[in-house]
Amino acid sequence: MSPPSEISSGIERAKELIVHSHCTVALTGAGISTPSGIPDFRSPGTGLWARGEVPRAGSIHGFAADPEGFYDWLAPLLTRILAAQPNPAHEALVSLESMGYIKVVVTQNVDMLHQRAGSERVLEVHGTLAQATCICCYAAVPGLPVLERFLADRQVPRCERCGGVMKPNVILAGEQLPALVMLEARRAARACDVMLVAGTSLPGGPASELAELASRRQAQLIVVNRAPTLFDALAAAVIHEDAAIALPAIAQGMSGRP
Ligand SMILES: [Zn+2]
Missing domain, CATH: 3.40.50.1220 (TPP-binding domain)
Structure with a gap:
């Protein structure tokens, strides 16, 4: 400073x-x-993306291959975000x-x-956490109820229409x-x-x-x-x-x- x-x-x-x-x-x-x-989760040495590298879990490829790993990775950040003022x-x-x-x-x-x-x-x-989209049928729903439910039961959120995995509408590494x-x-x-x-x-x-x-x-x-x-x-x-x-x-x- x-x-x-x-x-x-x-x-x-x-x-x-x-x-x-x-x-x-x-x-x-x-x-x-x-x-x-x-936390500034993109900064080297701090927060979730330590060493400035995006872990595979925080990329779109990681999400597609292992949604559970993605949600485990997201949980601590999500807890902080939902509690923040x-x-x-x-x-x-x-x-x-x-x-x-x-x-x-x-x-x-x-x-x-x-x-x-x-x-x-x-x-x-x-992107935003305020919306979530099904990766199978593209149904879009309000994101916060989905994420709050996940924090409560730690189950990967599923689409009510087709059972597909729900993804929060945040832009992951590798996404446009x-x-x-x-x-x-x-x-x-x-x-x-x-x-x-x-x-x-x-x-x-x-x-x-x-x-x-x-x-x-x-x-x-x-x-x-x-x-x-x-x-x-x-x-x-x-x-x-x-x-x-x-x-x-x-x-x-x-x-x-x-
Ligand atoms: Zn669906």
Whole structure:
């Protein structure tokens, strides 16, 4: 993290950029949910995907070959996600949306905390736990009851229609990103004049593609992340601080769009 003077000047700069923007898009990653107790399961050395490698259980091939192994792997993360509450970072984005600045939140997270905090427009580029689909007949059902039942009885969830295995609609390694969601996310990245990137170090994947797209279109980037990111050099404001501290500080004292 940076010295306090750098953090506060970054926050002032971010406020200024957002107030003068016509369309701010937020782009969020795991770092916005770690203060809610959800581990960054893609980070090397932490959480479930230790050493930065996706275990076979967390890939679509692993899922297809061994659904039980997948659900065993998912259980500890799921327990944390279902118990988690939105934190001040999620709440600050809700304030900025209700003040008319943020038009959409694009997130790599599947934890639903943005929606639970009250964000109205959320694009989930890594899918969602809020729905589950049968891998045999493609019947789609609300995901949470399926997952809660699994945590209670530890049986692989089965389709009520055909008995096939149910898969939560999260994007596993080896799967395509959701096409329509990505289409909308790219549209938002092209349309915004400020992109507020929070809690992601942008190491490849959809987040870096979208930040790059926005930057190419002359959008100003604000980067809020504990550690340096690949986009710091391109950003108009860089704040190396916890998102749950920095985002409320940015929203504080701002009034709605006149
Ligand atoms: Zn089915």
